[in-house]
Amino acid sequence: MLKTRIATAIGLLAVLLPSLFLLTQVQWALLMAAATAIAAWEWGGLVQWASGKRVAYGIALGLLAVGLTVGRPQLVEVTQTDEAIALYLPALAFWLLVVPLWLRFKWPGRVGGAIVGLLVLLPAWLAIVQLRVLGPGYCWRSWRSSGSRTSPPILQARPGVGTNLRQRSVLERPGKEPSAPVSQ
DSSP: OHHHHHHHHHHHHHHHHHHHHHSOHHHHHHHHHHHHHHHHHHHHHHTTOOHHHHHHHHHHHHHHHHHHHHHOHHHHTTSOHHHHHHHHHHHHHIIIIIHHHHHHHTOOTTTTHHHHHHHHHHHHHHHHHHHHHHOTTHHHHHHHHHTOOSOOGGGSOOTTOOSSGGGTHHHHSTTSOOOOOOOO
């Protein structure tokens, strides 16, 4: 069993590390959409759905992520945060308001399984995709370095953010003019 887990971890690292550094932002979003489809299939097992329903849910959620990637590329390229906030706020409300009640009253896991899966998995997909551009600790670093007592910059619109890691200089220092984008 341990050998299988180690082999799986090595296989995932062999795929994810090069992908993290070599894919464009849209390609990364599509790869993470595939991972989200697998997570949705697993979610179906968690809420005890039959095999066919699990597969259908995984495909549906994966296609929804692909549709958002293709139809709204500014969402995954972090050039428009208003739409991202529209996806994050329902998830935040779910975690802060519904989950404590769910745990308190011990509601069965099947209650609203598809909606709960959507509230958990789609924002997680978007966060993974957007954090690749923003980098670890972006929100905290930029908020602390500005000395501001207002809301963190991630909650404010950030036009002109780059589309891949080569253009990260746009995000490195708040208040500083971004350097010219790197030609590709």
